[in-house]
Amino acid sequence: MNSAPAIVVRDLRKQYPQAKANAVDGVSFEVERGGVFGLLGPNGAGKTTTIGILTTAVVPTGGEASIMGFDVVNEQVRVKQRIAVVPQRPNLDRSLLVREILTFHAAYHGVARRERETHADELLRELGLYERRNEKADRYSGGMSQRLMIARALMHKPDVLFLDEPTNNLDPQSRLFLWERIRALNEQGLTILLSTHDMHEADQLCQRIAIMDHGKILVNDTPTELKKLIPGGNSLELHVETADPARLAEQFSALPGVTKVDEEAAAGEDGVRSFHVYASEAQSLVGSAAQTILESGARVRDISVRRATLEEVFIYLTGRHLR
Amino acid sequence: MSESREDSRLHLALNAFRATLHRDLVVTGREFVQFLVQALMQPLFFLFIFGKVLPGIGLAAQGFTALLLPGIVALSSMLASLQGVTLPLVLDLGFAREIDDRLLAPQPAWMVSLEKLLIATVRGTIAGLTIFPVGWLILGSSFSVRTDRLPTLALMILLTAATGAVIGLLMGTVIKPEQISLMFTLIFTPLIFTGCTYYPWARLNILWFKIVTLFNPLTYCSEGLRYAMVPPFHGHEIDTLGIGWVIVALLFGIGLCGFAGTRAFLKRVVS
Numbered sequence: 228m229n230s231a232p233a234i235v236v237r238d239l240r241k242q243y244p245q246a247k248a249n250a251v252d253g254v255s256f257e258v259e260r261g262g263v264f265g266l267l268g269p270n271g272a273g274k275t276t277t278i279g280i281l282t283t284a285v286v287p288t289g290g291e292a293s294i295m296g297f298d299v300v301n302e303q304v305r306v307k308q309r310i311a312v313v314p315q316r317p318n319l320d321r322s323l324l325v326r327e328i329l330t331f332h333a334a335y336h337g338v339a340r341r342e343r344e345t346h347a348d349e350l351l352r353e354l355g356l357y358e359r360r361n362e363k364a365d366r367y368s369g370g371m372s373q374r375l376m377i378a379r380a381l382m383h384k385p386d387v388l389f390l391d392e393p394t395n396n397l398d399p400q401s402r403l404f405l406w407e408r409i410r411a412l413n414e415q416g417l418t419i420l421l422s423t424h425d426m427h428e429a430d431q432l433c434q435r436i437a438i439m440d441h442g443k444i445l446v447n448d449t450p451t452e453l454k455k456l457i458p459g460g461n462s463l464e465l466h467v468e469t470a471d472p473a474r475l476a477e478q479f480s481a482l483p484g485v486t487k488v489d490e491e492a493a494a495g496e497d498g499v500r501s502f503h504v505y506a507s508e509a510q511s512l513v514g515s516a517a518q519t520i521l522e523s524g525a526r527v528r529d530i531s532v533r534r535a536t537l538e539e540v541f542i543y544l545t546g547r548h549l550r
Numbered sequence: 551m552s553e554s555r556e557d558s559r560l561h562l563a564l565n566a567f568r569a570t571l572h573r574d575l576v577v578t579g580r581e582f583v584q585f586l587v588q589a590l591m592q593p594l595f596f597l598f599i600f601g602k603v604l605p606g607i608g609l610a611a612q613g614f615t616a617l618l619l620p621g622i623v624a625l626s627s628m629l630a631s632l633q634g635v636t637l638p639l640v641l642d643l644g645f646a647r648e649i650d651d652r653l654l655a656p657q658p659a660w661m662v663s664l665e666k667l668l669i670a671t672v673r674g675t676i677a678g679l680t681i682f683p684v685g686w687l688i689l690g691s692s693f694s695v696r697t698d699r700l701p702t703l704a705l706m707i708l709l710t711a712a713t714g715a716v717i718g719l720l721m722g723t724v725i726k727p728e729q730i731s732l733m734f735t736l737i738f739t740p741l742i743f744t745g746c747t748y749y750p751w752a753r754l755n756i757l758w759f760k761i762v763t764l765f766n767p768l769t770y771c772s773e774g775l776r777y778a779m780v781p782p783f784h785g786h787e788i789d790t791l792g793i794g795w796v797i798v799a800l801l802f803g804i805g806l807c808g809f810a811g812t813r814a815f816l817k818r819v820v821s
Contacts, residue, residue: 243821282654285821304559308656318647322577328651334569335655337562379651 233295233387233418234258234281240289241276241442250276252442253290258420258435260386263413265433266422267537269545273442274422275315278391281420282312295386308336311380312389317372319364325375326351326360329382336383343382350378354408370401377408388412390421394428406431426537436537440545453540462533463504463512466493469525472500478519479504482512487543499528505543509533559656566657567665573652574669589630589677590684593622597681597688600748605692613783615692620775621747623681624710628768629738631674631714632721635666639722640730643818653819663815667715667808674711696781702793703778709800710771716804717767719811723818746772752789767803770796 234257241251251273258264266274279285281292283303291298297305320328326347333343351357354374359367364375373393380388390409394402409432413419423429429436430450437447446453469475476490484507493501506512510532520527533539557565578585601618604610642649652662686693725733744759745768754760763769774796780788790796 279821284650284653284819303658304562304656307654308562310654312650312654314647314650316647318650320573320648320651321646322580322648323573327576331569331573332651334572335566335652335657337557337565337569337656 230260231296232257233260233262234264234292234420236277236281236290236292238290239277239280239287239292241273241280241285242288249288249442251280251287254439254442254444255290256437256444256447258387258418260418261413261416262435263409263419263421263433265429265436266420266439267424267426267429267436267541268422268439269424272439272545274439275391276442277439278312278389278420278422282310282389283307308383309386310389311383311385311387313373313376313380313391313393315391315395317364317369317376319367319372319375319379321363321365323363324361325356325364325367328364328375329379332379333382338383346382347378350381354378369396370398370404373397373401373405377405381412385417387418387420390419392423393421394423394425402428426541430537438541438544445544450537453537456540456543461509462539463502463506463509463516464529464531464533465502465504465516465520466496466499466528466530467502467520467525468499468528469520469523471523471525472502475500475520475523475525476502478523479516482506482515482519484508485512489542493528496528503539563657563661566652566655567661570652570655570657570662570665571669574665575672578669578673585630585673586677586680588633589626589673590680592629593626593681594684594688596622596625597685601685601689601692615689616694616780616783617750617776617788618748619681619685619689619693619695620779621745621749621772622685623678623707623779624768624771624775625742625745625747626681627674627678627707627710628714628717628771630677631670631711632718634670634673635715635718636722636725637730639666639719640725640727643723644727649819659816659819660812662819663719663812667712667719667811670715670718671708671711674714675707678707678711694781695779699778703775705797706771706774706778709797709804710775712804713767713771713800713807716807716811720807720814723811723814741766741768745769750776750788751791767800770799770803774800 236254236256239251239254240249242249254277266277268274276285280287281294281299283299283306286300293299294306295309299306323331329347329350330343333346348357351360354377356371356374356378364372367375394405397405409419421432433450435447435449436453437444446456467475472490476488479485479488479502485504487505489503491501493499504512504516513530517527517530600610601615605612605615649662653659721737744763744766746763747768751763751769751773770791773791774793776788777790777793
């Protein structure tokens with residue numbers, strides 16, 4: 228059995244015509260066989276373009292990428308044979324019945340008739356769609372469409388499954404169901420690459436995570452290691468009633484060991500600002516931070532020490548501004 | 551793992567192509583009545599008004615019906631294949647993206663567009679053929695088609711349907727969803743009325759218009775079908791564009807539009 232990585236990406240670049248910056252700008256990573264790899268990043272970070280290149284829908288302008296040893300540009304037919312894609316938005320064939328969506332997909336991939344009939348029924352039962360197999364997909368809810376797209380993806384027994392922001396528009400039940408399915412599929416040996424901006428999702432599912440922004444990978448590590456990126460692994464959150472938040476932020480920055488201070492209006496509290504103070508030893512700053520606030524004449528509403536979540540790592544690395 | 555893993559790329563691609571074609575045949579079969587209504591409604595009325603009513607009240611010359619019928623076959627066949635590609639493709643590439651599943655099948659993307667052309671040609675051919683029984687029913691005794699040029703007739707229907715398909719592919723990939731209604735007016739109306747469907751080219755007496763019609767592929771289809779269908783009138787063959795030129799022009803047009811359409815298609819699906 229070959230143990231080479233399932234996905235290899237080397238210095239991948241994509242510049243769209245008329246675009247000033249590269250959508251993907253020198254990205255490199257590997258995904259082991261049987262791994263679950265998360266591409267995390269804000270909207271427009273280059274996740275979908277990266278997935279597009281790996282799934283042959285986008286031609287890179289530089290670098291190289293391969294799936295199961297096959298080059299995504301020069302060996303497209305071989306690549307397509309081994310991958311499956313669950314896209315962001317439903318793209319189900321609305322001219323066909325649900326069951327036919329599965330059987331025709333398998334037929335496109337050369338699966339023999341008897342095998343595709345049996346496999347379709349198995350998957351429809353497993354995903355709770357069997358009762359409504361003879362309907363058209365446009366009568367399906369968002370969650371059902373998602374399940375159907377997963378069933379479709381599995382019909383030709385791919386080696387690598389791409390999920391592009393799979394739980395974006397799902398209700399909590401569907402999301403939990405999907406997570407369970409993803410774990411189960413991975414246990415069966417399927418390599419999975421998923422993109423998301425849901426940190427909790429990435430934390431739950433991925434063995435490795437690459438955080439992308441502006442077409443570049445900022446970090447690529449396990450969720451546990453990523454959380455250590457925030458100095459001390461935690462931060463101080465302070466809610467303060469103050470007239471001069473900028474000055475206060477400056478004073479927090481001057482406290483020993485502080486690496487970064489973020490400041491914003493506290494949700495639901497008029498005139499209250501919320502400060503995130505990142506430091507190597509955040510809990511030891513509680514006293515001095517409180518004192519700083521009192522001396523400045525402001526009033527403390529709340530102080531708490533927070534453990535780093537992936538979301539904080541993400542914000543720490545990519546900043547707070549809107550895309 | 552299934553054995554297909556080891557199959558040659560050609561085998562994989564041909565298989566995907568065949569399955570895609572099968573899918574389209576199933577869908578076409580299921581929507582057949584709808585397809586027929588769509589393809590036949592307009593020609594049916596045209597035949598009735600221009601071929602039956604107007605000659606009946608003396609507003610159209612005798613023999614006009616025989617000249618009109620080939621034009622209607624050409625128009626129906628071309629529009630059926632053209633519409634079979636354009637509208638679905640505009641919607642699909644614009645937002646539905648249902649085509650993605652076929653693009654992700656183990657076949658090169660150009661085979662997906664080739665399959666679209668093939669199925670559209672089939673649809674156009676069926677639409678063209680159905681005009682004959684319908685025309686026979688509507689026109690009754692004034693229905694007349696010569697039977698000594700059947701191979702040419704078959705070839706002409708096929709070429710007409712294929713021409714519609716390549717134009718449809720080009721339009722379908724170039725037009726954006728929000729431009730559909732405007733483009734249909736801008737393209738269809740001139741296409742229909744400058745295509746020699748309702749009049750033979752040789753009889754046109756406005757020179758500039760005669761030249762304009764030569765830029766419309768439908769002119770060649772109508773004229774070629776006229777050559778293959780209209781019986782001699784009082785012992786005289788009717789004047790049409792030379793059948794050799796018609797076939798050459800159509801083959802050239804199909805090649806050109808097919809190439810441009812496929813390129814445009816690839817640009818849309820692979821960025």
